[in-house]
Amino acid sequence: MSKSKYAVGVDLGGTSIKIGLVNKEGKIVKKISVDSNAQNGPDEVVSQIKKGIKLLLKNIKDKVEGIGIGSPGTVDSQKGTVENPPNFPGWIKVHLAKSIKKEFGVDCFVENDANAAAIGELIYGSGKKFDNFIMITLGTGVGSGIIINKKIYGGETGGAGEIGHTTIDHNGAQCKCGSKGCIEAYVGNNYIIKRVKEELPLQPDSLINRLIENDMSPLTPKIIHEAALQNDTYAISFIVDIGTKIGHGLANAINTLDITNIIIGGGVAGFGDILFNAIREATVDRVMIPFKPRVKVKPAKLKNDAGIKGASALVFYKS
């Protein structure tokens, strides 16, 4: 046991901070969660992270190689700083890595959470065998990370990979980023629920109505998927439409980057084969001819605790 290498992974969220002790194979051997208390400002959040790590490491005898943190907001991974994370009032710029390193005496690496998810797949998951891939995380938002030659591609300021905010219809749905027709504006979790709620009254025969017993409040992507698995025409066509839109957005990224390996994670990816087949078909349909035979669309391997695992992967990736 003492020969294993361990890292701490911190998944910083607006409500809670999930922290795990992860071995080099990506297995979580212990995990805890603490409130982020984001409303009390950055000092409190940093203090909660420290408190959580101490709690996690209590009675742990194994040597920890380092601490990785996946954070929302604009992250400068060289400097270990986090700027303006949404849902964290009062943050301007916080020197997170420096503060954590000082407290625990081990290296600390901070990355944007979408990039951390991509590094997680690179080190532990579906990206192990790829030198280059695009990772998309389908959740409330649509995050993405671009891996080039087994490294995160950050662009000029670390802000690259906002594929969720590329448009597929420049006169289309208003996106909260200010643009129109962004992939996120069609396939973000809230959008999906909103659209099904609007369309369902026109689909009286859909099985979804029975599954939710005509009460919209429990409607989730999972219920839509369940109906689709039972061959509900509306549910299937809905998921295919979501997948088609994702595929058309991915084709833009592929034509720009000449990277044809795609890994897709996040809750909405739970739509399973129906979604993945639709994404594949739409992507291949729209990329330039030489790219068509090379397109691979794979589900992410890290499911639950992807945030903790991705963050811990930063340690093994950097060291």
Added chain:
Amino acid sequence: MSKSKYAVGVDLGGTSIKIGLVNKEGKIVKKISVDSNAQNGPDEVVSQIKKGIKLLLKNIKDKVEGIGIGSPGTVDSQKGTVENPPNFPGWIKVHLAKSIKKEFGVDCFVENDANAAAIGELIYGSGKKFDNFIMITLGTGVGSGIIINKKIYGGETGGAGEIGHTTIDHNGAQCKCGSKGCIEAYVGNNYIIKRVKEELPLQPDSLINRLIENDMSPLTPKIIHEAALQNDTYAISFIVDIGTKIGHGLANAINTLDITNIIIGGGVAGFGDILFNAIREATVDRVMIPFKPRVKVKPAKLKNDAGIKGASALVFYKS
């Protein structure tokens, strides 16, 4: 004079091959043009390139550092091969660099013509001061090259940078690449002319009607620009619409790449300030907030003979 460094730049086109002797400052000191005779197959074209270079170098005493070739089609710049250039019947894969190097005893570098244009701007033009930029060439097609850390970003197979074939409307106009709503399908030269010809009968007051004396055959982007410069409402709104579409496409590339320096060349860029202002406005409107203040959209510096100059720049770029 003998201290100057010279390169030969070859601009390989479907109809003619333009060849120039270019100094390190990007000045063409001599140039010639020969027919490409593309219909006679690859051996004939390669033979024409050799003939042209010999003609160019006749009576030239200065040492030539190398030969650069900008070619349509899929170029493997490492191997110096050209595959399937459109409008070149009978080409499968031609080892162009090897053949030219053998004939002239100097290094030969081959690049895709859109990438060569970007390297031309990097070495001689508007990209000199940038480490990273996106170069778009607006012509019959919409070509693009991506410069990252002063190098062409080629992606996995050298096919990166097909920004002209990214969609801004996935249900939009059919593009000849097989996809729909690509930037090229809205702003390619032929599309522009076709659209103005369709719209002009509904614009009887437009100055364009008088400039072409109601005969559509001489209609060119230049005439549309002339009308716009004389405050023709229709011509201005047309150019602004073209610029807006380019800007929305560029915003996708910027959000993906975090590269905010844009250089635009090619004939359609002759629409001038009206076009560039529209591109700037639309790009800034649609990129993610942190990118907005950094967006720079500049015209290409290499105008006439950009093909020759870009090709010659390959020599100084590689050596």
